[in-house]
Amino acid sequence: MSDIEREVRAVAERARDAAAELAPLGRAVKDAALAALADALVKRSDEITAANAEDVERAREAGTGPAMIDRLTLTPRRIEDIADAVRAVAELPDPVGEAVRGYVLPNGLDVRQIRVPLGVIGIVYEGRPNVTADAAALCLKSGNAALLRGSSSAYSSNTALIGVLRDALEGTGVPVDAIQMVPGRTRESSKALMRAHGLVDVLIPRGGRSLIQAVVRDSTVPVIETGEGLCHVYVDADADLGKAVDIAVNAKAQRCSVCNSAETLLVHEAAAEEFLARLLPALAEAGVTVHGDERVLEIAAARDTGATVVPATEEDWATEYLAMDLSVRVVPHIDEAIAHIRRYSTRHTEAIVTDSLKASRYFVSRVDSAAVMVNASTRFTDGGEFGFGAEIGISTQKLHARGPMGLTEMTSTKYVVTGDGHVR
Amino acid sequence: MSDIEREVRAVAERARDAAAELAPLGRAVKDAALAALADALVKRSDEITAANAEDVERAREAGTGPAMIDRLTLTPRRIEDIADAVRAVAELPDPVGEAVRGYVLPNGLDVRQIRVPLGVIGIVYEGRPNVTADAAALCLKSGNAALLRGSSSAYSSNTALIGVLRDALEGTGVPVDAIQMVPGRTRESSKALMRAHGLVDVLIPRGGRSLIQAVVRDSTVPVIETGEGLCHVYVDADADLGKAVDIAVNAKAQRCSVCNSAETLLVHEAAAEEFLARLLPALAEAGVTVHGDERVLEIAAARDTGATVVPATEEDWATEYLAMDLSVRVVPHIDEAIAHIRRYSTRHTEAIVTDSLKASRYFVSRVDSAAVMVNASTRFTDGGEFGFGAEIGISTQKLHARGPMGLTEMTSTKYVVTGDGHVR
Structure with a gap:
């Protein structure tokens, strides 16, 4: 010794x-x-x-x-x-x-x-x-x-x-x-x-x-x-798009350097065009760089959103930026969103934005993260916000x-x- | 790999x-x-x-x-x-x-x-x-x-x-x-x-x-x-000695090969003579070999208890026998019993036998084990006994x-x- x-x-x-x-x-x-x-x-x-x-x-x-x-x-x-x-x-x-x-x-x-x-x-x-x-x-x-x-x-x-x-x-x-x-x-x-x-x-x-x-x-x-947070927001086909824009921007940009900020946005194909048309200008205004998949690039190219949109690489999906960057992917259905989350998430916090009770129940029961938000920003996963008064950290493991x-x-x-x- | x-x-x-x-x-x-x-x-x-x-x-x-x-x-x-x-x-x-x-x-x-x-x-x-x-x-x-x-x-x-x-x-x-x-x-x-x-x-x-x-x-x-159990029974000055004999014998001998059986008995000096005079014949009958400290040897030598009593070594206090052996020590006060437990216990189960509420509160708040028994055998620490229906094991750690x-x-x-x- x-x-x-x-x-x-x-x-x-x-x-x-x-x-x-x-x-x-x-x-x-x-x-x-x-x-x-x-x-x-x-x-x-x-x-x-x-x-x-x-x-x-x-x-x-x-x-x-x-x-x-x-x-x-x-x-x-x-x-x-x-x-x-x-x-x-x-x-x-x-x-x-x-x-x-x-x-x-x-x-x-x-x-x-x-x-x-x-x-x-x-x-x-x-x-x-x-x-x-x-x-x-x-x-x-x-x-x-x-x-x-x-x-x-x-x-x-x-x-x-x-x-x-x-x-x-x-x-x-x-x-x-x-x-x-x-x-x-x-x-x-x-x-x-x-x-x-x-x-x-x-x-x-x-x-x-x-x-x-x-x-x-x-x-x-x-x-x-504690504390590793590659958090996702999934915007469902049945989302209220105004709320979805607010939640996505807040989850990314309200304080981007912390573990409960969002790093990846997943959007249901059925909502993608209208939602991204509203979201991209809001992200541009907040100073967020978008790393988009092909469909996102296509939608962004078709109109003047003012947003900086660059192609997402495989690495982007696995990156906790802790910065004003957001990777965005369009998914064909909720199962693909859940599969994406299972593959890349650190199981800290995931959010779904939807008005469908069925979709929210499905998402909540299948996404295995410390916190699952329904129609709320990922930024709420916090001892202070949860009413604990103080916290020693945010556990991303399952034991204890x-x-x-x-x-x-x-x-x-x-x-x-x-x-x-x-x-x- | x-x-x-x-x-x-x-x-x-x-x-x-x-x-x-x-x-x-x-x-x-x-x-x-x-x-x-x-x-x-x-x-x-x-x-x-x-x-x-x-x-x-x-x-x-x-x-x-x-x-x-x-x-x-x-x-x-x-x-x-x-x-x-x-x-x-x-x-x-x-x-x-x-x-x-x-x-x-x-x-x-x-x-x-x-x-x-x-x-x-x-x-x-x-x-x-x-x-x-x-x-x-x-x-x-x-x-x-x-x-x-x-x-x-x-x-x-x-x-x-x-x-x-x-x-x-x-x-x-x-x-x-x-x-x-x-x-x-x-x-x-x-x-x-x-x-x-x-x-x-x-x-x-x-x-x-x-x-x-x-x-x-x-x-x-x-x-x-899971499962390491060097469990202690402490018989206080104010113990009901009949119950203390039953508990000590049960804790040791009812099934000696399991983790919740007792390995060491600590006896308050004030109760030692009378208690051991009653306990030793009961242990002899159950087939238990006693590893005693000097005081125990002295008390045993002074009468015919029929018990096999051998001198305890330092190693005895640290041994989980899982056999028909019991180390026995006479302590001058409850604090010495607690100190002994803190030193040697695997923090599985400890028991106090006492009619004093004060002594039981003191023992319970200062003994840091998964289970603390008051006037009950250590053998009760068990998922089945606790009413859980089944158990995957008995955790001796504090996390989870x-x-x-x-x-x-x-x-x-x-x-x-x-x-x-x-x-x-």
């Missing part, structure tokens, strides 16, 4: 002990600790921004682009927002202790299945340092110890943030080791975290495809895959949690069975 | 297609298919026992012991029992389609979270060929395609069983590829299954510790760990499912969100 592996395991062991202390704590203690975290962030804002300036400086020297620099930068105002988000987490209901099922067996045994914390949650994340406080707050509220492994680009910021958060836990009743930074900034340290099976209960990677795939490949700790993960999804359960000397 | 890997992936791809067809099927179709499976097993009993005879012959030649031979052997009577178990699965409620949550957002969006099949479930199992039909039936009922990888010792039996099951699916509406055998009998073929991330949704290993650990280590497919896994635990969910042209 290497030194860094030993160090990471030691941190994970302390997290495990902290998790055991944290699990039985009541909501009042946890909420007071969250308030202390928020206050400390604001109070020690100067230290945090000073540390952040080092990261920003390093990023500039490395030639990082302005958008990434902006994502990395913390200002006093942004730190206030982060603190407000922590306070908002305190306002949310505590999932721990909720009875999920409960019944009495014929032999008189009382069976209750109750929510308990998962234990130790490892978060491996890229980029923005606001995730540090967000993730720590969500873990604490749900009774879990947090092991935070941010990107090396935000190392100084994360070190400062986690130092402030840990100091703030002193005297709150929540063990300080409930929030810890994974030591080291090399691949070896994140690998040690991924191999801490038995110490860490779950790993949640937050970031791009390559990060998530690396965690899935290397981890012996159970992983929840699927779709937006709020506090409830950060828990496990246990059975408590009470008898009076019962034996088999 | 090796030939066997290609073959396994081809089988998994067919399973994926079958799962897509299976997911929207209603209960009536699935139940009729299950009835057809049961009928076919009985009807073609001769073929199955003939194939089984080959396995038994091979095992005998390899010098396999009589207990293992018995576990491997299929008789017409045992096949009837297997068929009855399949029919019993048909009687259970179908979890698919159940609304887990449902509400309307302030903007009018209707959000429903509904149960859907997991998709493709891989089962890697040892020994008994009855698991083959059991697992296939539970997967089918919950709308999942089953990829079955039994042990090479039961290869001929499993080949025959799966052949019969697949033939029986013809014409039922359930795709034949919903039940498949993983090709090959080498490690390479099971490794290929473990690496089929994106094709297989979950792997459930059923067997001994080494099998489970190998699957956890090698799998990129999400795994549900914990404790006995019935049909409900073999499902995922998806969100169905219905609007009327909603955009953000």
Whole structure:
């Protein structure tokens, strides 16, 4: 075992002990600790921004682009927002202790299945340092110890943030080791975290495809895959075309850089001509480049839509643009739309626009994605929009949690069975 | 990619297609298919026992012991029992389609979270060929395609069983590829299954510790760990000692070879003398060897209990005997019992025997196991006992499912969100 592996395991062991202390704590203690975290962030804002300036400086020297620099930068105002988000987490209901099922067996045994914390949650994340406080707050509220492994680009910021958060836990009743930074900034340290099976209960990677795939490949700790979103909108023959235009434009363009934005539009042949005649000018106005199949190119060529339409390649159907690009295909029937989705979707969110109840039932029962929207934008797949208050990520796997993960999804359960000397 | 890997992936791809067809099927179709499976097993009993005879012959030649031979052997009577178990699965409620949550957002969006099949479930199992039909039936009922990888010792039996099951699916509406055998009998073929991330949704290993650990280590497919059970019974100072004796003996001896049997007994010092004076003769009568700490040896030496008591070693506390052995330790207080459990338990099932409400609340909130029994035997942690009708295994991990896994635990969910042209 290497030194860094030993160090990471030691941190994970302390997290495990902290998790055991944290699990039985009541909501009042946890909420007071969250308030202390928020206050400390604001109070020690100067230290945090000073540390952040080092990261920003390093990023500039490395030639990082302005958008990434902006994502990395913390200002006093942004730190206030982060603190407000922590306070908002305190306002949310505590999932721990909720009875999920409960019944009495014929032999008189009382069976209750109750929510308990998962234990130790490892978060491996890229980029923005606001995730540090967000993730720590969500873990604490749900009774879990947090092991935070941010990107090396935000190392100084994360070190400062986690130092402030840990100091703030002193005297709150929540063990300080409930929030810890994974030591080291090399691949070896994140690998040690991924191999801490038995110490860490779950790993949640937050970031791009390559990060998530690396965690899935290397981890012996159970992983929840999040955030890959190649989402589709299917406009059915029976769609209200005005609503379909609104939904398609919103799903693509309202915020194109996020996982729940649409990347591919599928249009039923019967609606294609009229729908595209209305949609293409709207996409042009929104600044969206269309990657169309032959039929789309044909329809676009027949009129002046103002849209930029380029031929779609096979690669386009498999691309999560996260940009103002939309691939568009005309399909002969709903089954072809479903087959296309099955082939290319990351199973995050798919939408159908239709007034046909039959078509919507058919689509909903056959499209196997975390969220299926009927006459609504894919952009609604979000913990905030779903009313969860906050989310730790959007799961695109089927095990444990699927779709937006709020506090409830950060828990496990246990059975408590009470008898009076019962034996088999 | 090796030939066997290609073959396994081809089988998994067919399973994926079958799962897509299976997911929207209603209960009536699935139940009729299950009835057809049961009928076919009985009807073609001769073929199955003939194939089984080959396995038994091979095992005998390899010098396999009589207990293992018995576990491997299929008789017409045992096949009837297997068929009855399949029919019993048909009687259970179908979890698919159940609304887990449902509400309307302030903007009018209707959000429903509904149960859907997991998709493709891989089962890697040892020994008994009855698991083959059991697992296939539970997967089918919950709308999942089953990829079955039994042990090479039961290869001929499993080949025959799966052949019969697949033939029986013809014409039922359930795709034949919903039940498949993983090709090959080498490690390479099971490794290929473990690496089929994106094709297989979950792997459930059923067997001994080494099998489970190998699957956890090698799998990129999400795994549900099952069945390791180093279970504890803690007899508190305030226990009813008569009930405590019954529970301790039952937890150990009613069936010692299974995961929910107790391996370690912890006794509060205040109750130790009187309790052990009553327990040791009962354990002696049941044929249990006691591995005691110094205090236990002392108490045993002071009277004639008839029990075999040997000194416990450090290794004893960490051993899942699965035999008529019980390690026994006297603890000074409940916190020491909880600390012992945290150190050695596999977090399957722990029991407290007490009449103190305070002690029971304390124990329940601090012991982090899939099931915590109060005044009841550990042997009750079982899908059948819990009223689930059947179980695919007992999960000892915290993600997705914990404790006995019935049909409900073999499902995922998806969100169905219905609007009327909603955009953000």
